[in-house]
Amino acid sequence: MNAFVTLTVVPCSSRTNSNFVSRSSEKRIQAVKRSQRVIFHTKMSATSTAADIEAKKIDGKKIAAQVTEEIKAEVAKMKEQHNMVPGLAVIIVGERKDSQTYVRSKRKACEDAGIASFGYELPETATQEELIKLIEELNHKPEVHGILVQLPIPKHMDSEVVLDKIAFEKDVDGFHPLNMGRLCMSGRQKPLFVPCTPKGCIELLKRSNVSIEGKNAVVLGRSNIVGLPVAMLLMQANATVTICHSRTKDLPAKVQQADIIVAAIGKPNFVQGSWVKPGAVIIDVGINAVEDKTKKAGYRLVGDVDYEAALPNASLITPVPGGVGPMTIAMLLANTLDAAKRKCQ
Secondary structure, eight states, X not given: OOHHHHHHHOSSOTTOOXXXXXXXXXXXXXXXXXXXXXXXXXXXXXXXXXXXXXXXXXXXXXXXXXXXXXXXXXXXXXXXXXXXXXXXXXXXXXXXXXXHHHHHHHHHHHHHHTOEEEEEEEOTTOOHHHHHHHHHHHHTOTTOXXXXXXXXXXXXXXXXXXXXXSOGGGOXXXXXXXXXXXXXXXXXXXXXXXXXXXXXHHHHHHHTTOOOTTOEEEEEOOOTTTHHHHHHHHHHTTOEEEEEOTTOSSXXXXXXXXXXXXXXXXXXXXXXXXXXXXXXXXXXXXXXXEEOTTSTTSXXXXXXXXXXXXXXXOSEEOXXXXXXXXXXXXXXXXXXXXXXXXHHO
């Protein structure tokens, strides 16, 4: 059993071995967790006003809108001075509804910021060679400053091979080995681009006036997309960083030491309120669909942190949705602008 699941269902006993937990025991544990949420929620309702709760929220939508306005002003200045606007090419392969939704939101964001958007759609049956040929053509187009391949791509394609074909100087997603390698090496040349979600996490902290230097930061998750790069960025900002993962022992105790928590594991409501020490700042990267029959869609979106349970102890926390998500797109625009600026130099 994955250790993340173990820790999720055993918050009430550090001695319990999840491999031997019976179904009836699991039901009792889940009942305890539900009662804990009620207690936390009741405590919050009794001691805090709506204004208090709102003050704790890091509003990703609002901050992303501010960033977009700043980018829009710079784009207008670039057009006036250099007769050029940044251009972003977005490639989607197949007809996944979620991918199409993400691509539409990126195109809309480009429009809002004055950035030129170039859309390319390939059928599910397209070959990897056809996708690579398109990328190589875009690598040589001067009006395209950034290239993004919407993931996931069909299973018959190798995403690592595909992403490596994007020109280093147009890798606005920040996943090229040269960009990732430079991010992880101190005292060397900086990466041209930092991955958008980790960059957005740090920007949320900075614009919320959170001091990072000297703080204990715990990152839940070690993926190349979020966990590893956000840990490097926190360390570069002089935080003391602990990366936790599916094999970490006594995870709640490690999280309880954190001044800053970045949760990026893809487990709904995984981080419990009792794990959060008073005054901690929480950046919840997770976005998970959980069943909710009261919703028209039949589900609702939640993060990796039990939001209501964490509220009493957290000094600041990002909601889901409306937290990290909007900042990821804003950072994509920022990276595209930076790519265009280099062409102006």
